[in-house]
Amino acid sequence: MKRKNCLALLLALAMVCSLAACGGSADEGSGTSAEASSSSTDASTGSSVTAEDTSYEDALACYEELAALTDDEERLNAFIEAQTELNYDGNTDEFLVTPDSSLVDGFSDAVLALDEYGVGMSEETSYGYFVVIRLPVSDEDIAAIDEDDIETIKETYISDLFNARLSEALSAANVERADVLDEVDYVAVFEKLATLQADLDEVNDSLTTESEAEADADDSSTTAEVETVTEEELEEALLAVVPEAFLEDAASYLTDGVLTNDTTIMTVDGTEVPAGAFLYFLCYNETYYSAMYTYYYGSFDVTDAYSDDMTYADVFAEMAESYCTQYATVKNMAEEEGVTVGEEALSELAETLDGMNLSDMAYVGSNRSGLESTFTFSLYGEALQDFLYGEGGAEELTDDDAVDYALENGYYYNCRYILFAGSALTGS
Numbered sequence: 001m002k003r004k005n006c007l008a009l010l011l012a013l014a015m016v017c018s019l020a021a022c023g024g025s026a027d028e029g030s031g032t033s034a035e036a037s038s039s040s041t042d043a044s045t046g047s048s049v050t051a052e053d054t055s056y057e058d059a060l061a062c063y064e065e066l067a068a069l070t071d072d073e074e075r076l077n078a079f080i081e082a083q084t085e086l087n088y089d090g091n092t093d094e095f096l097v098t099p100d101s102s103l104v105d106g107f108s109d110a111v112l113a114l115d116e117y118g119v120g121m122s123e124e125t126s127y128g129y130f131v132v133i134r135l136p137v138s139d140e141d142i143a144a145i146d147e148d149d150i151e152t153i154k155e156t157y158i159s160d161l162f163n164a165r166l167s168e169a170l171s172a173a174n175v176e177r178a179d180v181l182d183e184v185d186y187v188a189v190f191e192k193l194a195t196l197q198a199d200l201d202e203v204n205d206s207l208t209t210e211s212e213a214e215a216d217a218d219d220s221s222t223t224a225e226v227e228t229v230t231e232e233e234l235e236e237a238l239l240a241v242v243p244e245a246f247l248e249d250a251a252s253y254l255t256d257g258v259l260t261n262d263t264t265i266m267t268v269d270g271t272e273v274p275a276g277a278f279l280y281f282l283c284y285n286e287t288y289y290s291a292m293y294t295y296y297y298g299s300f301d302v303t304d305a306y307s308d309d310m311t312y313a314d315v316f317a318e319m320a321e322s323y324c325t326q327y328a329t330v331k332n333m334a335e336e337e338g339v340t341v342g343e344e345a346l347s348e349l350a351e352t353l354d355g356m357n358l359s360d361m362a363y364v365g366s367n368r369s370g371l372e373s374t375f376t377f378s379l380y381g382e383a384l385q386d387f388l389y390g391e392g393g394a395e396e397l398t399d400d401d402a403v404d405y406a407l408e409n410g411y412y413y414n415c416r417y418i419l420f421a422g423s424a425l426t427g428s
Contacts, residue, residue, distance in 0.1 A: 055128045059131055063121040066131065066133075076135075079119065095415065096141050105125060106125040110122035110123070111134050111413060114132070116135065118133070128421040131418040135415060161389065162381075166329065169329050173268050173325065173332075175268050178265050184259065186314070186316065187311075196243075196362060204234075207229050208228050239359055242358065249369070250276070251278075267328075269328075269332050277370070277377060280365060283366070289316075300312075334380040335380075339380070345382070
């Protein structure tokens with residue numbers, strides 16, 4: 001669909017507290033068994049190993065014998081000896097796990113549950129059972145951590161710190177919800193949105209731009225000529241199916257006049273939240289989950305029961321209120337620190353919105369006014385994080401802080417393993 005890139009941008013702009021997450025999984029090092037492999041994994045369950053595998057008893061006996069040793073050096077030496085004798089894949093190495101790695105499910109959990117020189121046993125994996133020992137990360141390993149990894153870890157650390165601060169502020173926030181929200185027929189909102197999306201889909205599916213035709217030609221052996229339109233012609237055709245009333249005030253159109261983009265739907269410690277932001281979160285979440293459920297299950301209906309007393313439509317409304325509360329709380333936190341959104345950031349936002357298609361905004365229930373009110377909130381989160389944790393900030397993070405955080409949270413660790421292979425590898 002022509003709107004995909006725009007929707008990704010809309011979501012990225014809307015995130016208040018989430019920074020790039022640093023993966024806690026790890027690389028397989030020299031061993032092949034710790035690596036997830038499609039050749040030995042059942043596609044539907046992720047595992048080909050049965051609970052009756054005799055490898056479990058062998059792994060358990062090995063683990064219990066090693067765990068009974070109380071001296072760290074003695075335990076490590078015994079582990080290395082057992083690794084040489086018993087490891088199914090022949091791996092006798094120690095290996096460093098890094099954030100870029102990916103291990104078979106269950107392996108990292110087993111290692112990360114241990115203190116240094118501790119011995120553990122994994123749950124059943126698609127390879128069998130792992131007996132593992134966790135080892136210290138050397139100074140040489142730490143010195144070799146990539147600079148890009150350091151920055152990624154800082155972002156994750158900042159996200160954790162900021163979210164903890166936000167959670168504390170949310171617990172003390174005074175939220176006053178407007179009664180007018182109870183007058184909104186959310187099922188009717190989603191029906192109108194679905195009609196608008198279907199009209200936009202029909203135009204998107206029937207017209208092809210020159211750039212899309214070129215991309216299709218690169219990805220396909222088809223040589224048939226395709227009639228194309230310019231980007232401007234496509235946008236004009238899309239806008240032709242967007243009601244004028246929506247373009248004037250999306251909230252009013254979708255709620256049959258119950259709300260307008262500027263209606264205050266709640267206050268959070270005195271900060272007013274406009275309905276334009278609420279409608280964006282309401283419609284974006286419904287659009288996202290509807291597409292996901294339809295893809296996996298074939299259909300989705302917002303009137304279906306989510307619980308005994310809530311439909312999915314009710315859930316999306318509660319989600320939108322929750323997002324609005326968080327955004328307003330972040331703005332209040334920023335203002336308490338004397339942090340404001342700079343003119344440069346506001347100018348960049350205006351430029352971004354200028355470059356967006358109104359038809360793409362319509363797909364998620366927003367017009368220019370609604371998006372502007374939503375994304376302005378997000379700028380406070382970015383400014384506050386930079387003020388607190390950025391260069392020269394009151395809580396600026398150093399490279400050493402990032403490394404300490406990474407080690408404490410298992411982004412880097414050394415280990416050895418002994419694999420007791422299950423039926424996926426042995427054929428038994």
